[in-house]
Amino acid sequence: xxxxxxxxxxxxxxxxxxxxxxxxxxxxxxxxxxxxxxxxxxxxxxxxxxxxxxxxxxxxxxxxxxxxxxxxxxxxxxxxxxxxxxxxxxxxxxxxxxxxxxxxxxxxxxxxxxxxxxxxxxxxxxxxxxxxxxxxxxxxxxxxxxxxxxxxxxxxxxxxxxxxxxxxxxxxxxxxxxxxxxxxxxxxxxxxxxxxxxxxxxxxxxxxxxxxxxxxxxxxxxxxxxxxxxxxxxxxxxxxxxxxxxxxxxxxxxxxxxxxxxxxxxxxxxxxxxxxxxxxxxxxxxxxxxxxxxxxxxxxxxxxxxxxxxxxxxxxxxxxxxxxxxxxxxxxxxxxxxxxxxxxxxxxxxxxxxxxxxxxxxxxxxxxxxxxxxxxxxxxxxxxxxxxxxxxxxxxxxxxxxxxxxxxxxxxxxxxxxxxxxxxxxxxxxxxxxxxxxxxxxxxxxxxxxxxxxxxxxxxxxxxxxxxxxxxxxxxxxxxxxxxxxxxxxxxxxxxxxxxxxxxxxxxxxxxxxxxxxxx
DNA sequence: CTAGGGTTAG
Numbered sequence: 033x034x035x036x037x038x039x040x041x042x043x044x045x046x047x048x049x050x051x052x053x054x055x056x057x058x059x060x061x062x063x064x065x066x067x068x069x070x071x072x073x074x075x076x077x078x079x080x081x082x083x084x085x086x087x088x089x090x091x092x093x094x095x096x097x098x099x100x101x102x103x104x105x106x107x108x109x110x111x112x113x114x115x116x117x118x119x120x121x122x123x124x125x126x127x128x129x130x131x132x133x134x135x136x137x138x139x140x141x142x143x144x145x146x147x148x149x150x151x152x153x154x155x156x157x158x159x160x161x162x163x164x165x166x167x168x169x170x171x172x173x174x175x176x177x178x179x180x181x182x183x184x185x186x187x188x189x190x191x192x193x194x195x196x197x198x199x200x201x202x203x204x205x206x207x208x209x210x211x212x213x214x215x216x217x218x219x220x221x222x223x224x225x226x227x228x229x230x231x232x233x234x235x236x237x238x239x240x241x242x243x244x245x246x247x248x249x250x251x252x253x254x255x256x257x258x259x260x261x262x263x264x265x266x267x268x269x270x271x272x273x274x275x276x277x278x279x280x281x282x283x284x285x286x287x288x289x290x291x292x293x294x295x296x297x298x299x300x301x302x303x304x305x306x307x308x309x310x311x312x313x314x315x316x317x318x319x320x321x322x323x324x325x326x327x328x329x330x331x332x333x334x335x336x337x338x339x340x341x342x343x344x345x346x347x348x349x350x351x352x353x354x355x356x357x358x359x360x361x362x363x364x365x366x367x368x369x370x371x372x373x374x375x376x377x378x379x380x381x382x383x384x385x386x387x388x389x390x391x392x393x394x395x396x397x398x399x400x401x402x403x404x405x406x407x408x409x410x411x412x413x414x415x416x417x418x419x420x421x422x423x424x425x426x427x428x429x430x431x432x433x434x435x436x437x438x439x440x441x442x443x444x445x446x447x448x449x450x451x452x453x454x455x456x457x458x459x460x461x462x463x464x465x466x467x468x469x470x471x472x473x474x475x476x477x478x479x480x481x482x483x484x485x486x487x488x489x490x491x492x493x494x495x496x497x498x499x500x501x502x503x504x505x506x507x508x509x510x511x512x513x514x515x516x517x518x519x520x521x522x523x524x525x526x527x528x529x530x531x532x533x534x535x536x537x538x539x540x541x542x543x544x545x546x547x548x549x550x551x552x
Numbered sequence: 553c554t555a556g557g558g559t560t561a562g
Contacts, residue, residue, distance in 0.1 A: 148553040183554040298557040329558040432561040
């Protein structure tokens with residue numbers, strides 16, 4: 033949530049944040065805190081302050097109704113409503129309000145505030161088309177867009193384009209709207225650079241992200257704590273350990289404001305964890321005096337990711353014991369994952385009991401993770417007990433339980449559950465398909481294999497490594513010719529290792545050693 | 553008015 037301040041407030045909006053609090057770096061509260069204090073001498077508060085008060089109280093719709101009674105609303109009043117919607121997590125309403133104003137005959141002029149806020153709403157709702165339209169509006173209607181409007185444009189394009197799901201197919205170097213906006217900017221502040229760095233990281237261009245960070249510093253722009261949070265993942269993803277340490281050294285020299293920023297601390301821990309330097313991550317963790325839930329989670333998760341499972345559980349227990357430490361779903365998820373990998377039923381039962389005692393509600397994710405845990409600890413029956421007791425199930429729950437059965441040699445139970453899943457109106461997806469293919473292999477069932485393949489074709493299901501699964505399944509079912517056909521149909525230039533391995537293994541299983549040799 | 557970290561199935 034963008035609005036969350038560094039303090040761990042449970043409110044989505046820091047309404048109660050006093051304006052004089054020096055630790056409060058969030059500028060966004062200013063809208064509300066600027067409004068005049070409720071003094072008895074003030075008989076009729078200004079219209080704008082009445083509107084912001086309503087928004088502040090979580091009633092942006094009432095503010096909107098009040099707005100409708102004004103014959104000639106000013107720009108500032110319009111902005112108040114738009115921002116009020118956004119602050120109350122109603123970005124779509126903000127966009128709708130903007131478009132109504134745009135097409136109305138009121139003739140209200142928009143300023144930089146209007147555009148930056150509405151663009152934020154577009155970013156949050158990933159509305160690329162509307163964002164583009166607003167981009168056109170502001171080019172036509174805003175004579176002197178502020179730096180912040182450009183920053184909002186960068187953010188809007190970056191948010192809307194990074195979720196298209198076609199990152200690998202999209203040639204960003206040739207057609208990059210974010211970059212296009214960036215180069216048109218005459219003056220670029222640290223926010224613009226940060227947004228660019230984060231955009232390069234999002235699109236997998238880690239080396240370029242690091243380069244951009246360097247260029248920013250060469251231009252004499254002082255990195256902010258956010259700059260570090262944005263660029264650190266580039267070092268871990270690029271596997272650039274040496275420079276990760278160099279940058280950490282630089283961060284340390286920036287002063288306490290940087291080193292003590294909780295976002296910064298957690299991203300440092302995450303980076304060194306990803307790079308496999310978990311001991312250094314732990315040093316940073318221990319050095320941090322005021323730990324929030326996310327810092328604990330990052331450290332525990334780092335241990336689990338690096339297969340330091342006992343250390344992970346240990347730290348989890350330490351978090352449990354530490355006073356004033358709030359555990360959340362993510363903390364439990366990491367612990368559940370650790371126990372799944374330790375495959376220790378005794379621990380699993382203890383953790384399960386602990387979860388039940390400590391959570392008022394049981395999120396689906398936690399329940400799914402518990403199912404996995406019992407299945408890995410060789411207790412599929414307990415998994416199924418948990419599964420059956422669930423009031424609601426999502427596709428992950430079904431897939432988890434189905435895979436649990438099939439991985440534990442209970443293929444028939446898995447297959448029954450696939451039928452049940454469909455009866456309950458949950459559609460088979462690529463994960464269900466992999467489970468079905470495994471079942472077909474396990475049972476050497478040509479029929480299940482062929483049915484599954486037909487389903488894949490009918491529904492146009494595609495996923496990473498699908499050819500390998502299919503080749504393997506047909507080979508196990510004694511249909512090496514069909515394996516061969518899948519192999520030949522698979523993209524010659526883009527064949528991955530798993531596809532090759534499956535084909536070679538298939539030939540070998542069928543005693544076709546010579547054919548296998550051809551591919552070695 | 554703009555930018556920020558941790559998460560389950562195969």
